[in-house]
Amino acid sequence: MSNPNAAQAPVTVIGLGLMGQALAAAFLGNGHPTTVWNRSAHKADELVGKGAVLAPSVKDAIEASPLVVICVSDYDSVHELLDPVEGSLAGRTLVNMTSASSSQARGMAKWAEGKVGAYIDSAIMAIPPGIATDEAIMLYCGPKSAFDQHAETLKVLAPAGTTYLGEDHGLASLHDVSLLTMMWGVENSFLHGVALLGTAGVKATEYLPLAKALAVMTLGFIEAYAEQIDSGDWPAEDSTIDTHVDAMDHLLDESRELGVNTEWPALITALGKRAIAEGHGPASYAAMVEVFRKPSA
Ligand SMILES: NC(=O)c1ccc[n+]([C@@H]2O[C@H](COP(=O)([O-])OP(=O)(O)OC[C@H]3O[C@@H](n4cnc5c(N)ncnc54)[C@H](OP(=O)(O)O)[C@@H]3O)[C@@H](O)[C@H]2O)c1
Numbered sequence: 104m105s106n107p108n109a110a111q112a113p114v115t116v117i118g119l120g121l122m123g124q125a126l127a128a129a130f131l132g133n134g135h136p137t138t139v140w141n142r143s144a145h146k147a148d149e150l151v152g153k154g155a156v157l158a159p160s161v162k163d164a165i166e167a168s169p170l171v172v173i174c175v176s177d178y179d180s181v182h183e184l185l186d187p188v189e190g191s192l193a194g195r196t197l198v199n200m201t202s203a204s205s206s207q208a209r210g211m212a213k214w215a216e217g218k219v220g221a222y223i224d225s226a227i228m229a230i231p232p233g234i235a236t237d238e239a240i241m242l243y244c245g246p247k248s249a250f251d252q253h254a255e256t257l258k259v260l261a262p263a264g265t266t267y268l269g270e271d272h273g274l275a276s277l278h279d280v281s282l283l284t285m286m287w288g289v290e291n292s293f294l295h296g297v298a299l300l301g302t303a304g305v306k307a308t309e310y311l312p313l314a315k316a317l318a319v320m321t322l323g324f325i326e327a328y329a330e331q332i333d334s335g336d337w338p339a340e341d342s343t344i345d346t347h348v349d350a351m352d353h354l355l356d357e358s359r360e361l362g363v364n365t366e367w368p369a370l371i372t373a374l375g376k377r378a379i380a381e382g383h384g385p386a387s388y389a390a391m392v393e394v395f396r397k398p399s400a
Pocket residue numbers: 118119120121122123141142143146174175176177179180183184200201202203227228229230231
C-alpha cells in the first residue's frame with residue numbers, strides 16, 4: 104500500500120552526523136515535517152533553522168513520527184539509543200541506515216521482532232552531498248508491505264536509485280559490501296595504472312580518457328560473465344584464464360622493474376594462478392568466481 108499523503112508524511116531522523124544531516128535536510132526540503140535528535144544537539148541547529156523540530160529525547164523523537172530513520176556510527180550505538188526506549192517503537196516503521204554486516208543486520212531484525220512495527224534495513228550508496236540527487240543509490244530490505252507504505256517518502260533520498268532488494272534483512276548490507284569491493288577494485292586498478300604511467304611522466308589526467316574507455320569495455324565483459332556464471336558454464340569465447348595470467352605476469356614484472364608497488368598485481372596474479380591450478384586455465388575469466396567462492400587457503 105503506498106502512502107497517498109507522502110509529501111506530508113512526518114519523518115524522524117535520529118543521528119545527525121554528516122550523513123544524518125543530509126538525510127534530514129532531504130526530507131525537510133521535500134516538505135516532510137521532520138523531527139530530529141542527535142547526541143550532540145548543536146548539530147541540529149541548521150536543520151532547526153530550516154524548520155526541523157529538535158526532540159528533547161530519543162523517546163520523543165521516535166514518538167513524533169510513524170517512520171523513524173536512524174543513522175549513527177555503528178550498531179552498538181543503535182542499541183545504546185533504542186534499547187532503553189524500545190516500547191516507543193511499537194507500531195512504527197524503523198529504517199536503520201547505519202552500516203553493518205549482513206549478520207548484524209539480521210541480528211537487528213531479530214531484536215526488532217515483537218518490539219518494532221516493521222524493521223527495514225538499509226544501506227546508503229552515496230556520500231552526503233549525493234543524497235537527494237539522481238546519483239544516490241539507497242538499498243532497502245525487510246517486509247515489502249512496510250517498504251511500499253513508505254516508499255514515496257524514502258524516494259526523496261534517492262529519486263532515481265531507491266531499490267528494494269527483498270525480505271531477507273541481510274540483503275542491503277551484503278549488496279553494500281559487494282558494491283564496495285567493486286568500487287575499490289576499480290579505484291585501486293586506476294591508481295596502480297597512474298603509478299606505472301607516472302614513471303614515464305604521463306599525468307593521471309592524460310591517462311584518464313583511456314582508463315574510462317577500458318572501464319566501459321570491462322562493463323561489457325562482466326555482463327557476459329554474469330550470464331555465464333548464472334548458467335554454470337563458462338566457455339572462453341574471448342580469452343582464456345591462461346592468456347590472462349600471461350598478461351598478469353607482464354604487469355607484475357613491469358611493476359617490479361619500474362620500482363612501483365607490486366602488491367596489487369601480485370594479488371591478481373596469485374588468484375589467476377590458483378584458478379589455473381584448479382583446472383580453470385582454458386575457461387573464460389568468469390570461472391575465476393570459483394576461486395572467490397571458497398575461503399582463502
Ligand atoms: N558519510 C558517508 O559518506 C556515508 C556513506 C554511506 C554510509 N554511511 C554510514 O552512515 C552512518 C553515519 O555516518 P556519518 O558519516 O554520518 O558519520 P559521522 O559524521 O561520524 O556521525 C556519526 C553519528 O553517530 C552518532 N553517534 C556515534 N556514537 C554514538 C553513541 N554512542 N550514541 C549516540 N550517537 C552516537 C554521532 O553523534 P554525535 O554527533 O553526538 O557524535 C553522529 O550523529 C555510518 O554507519 C556510515 O557507515 C556514511
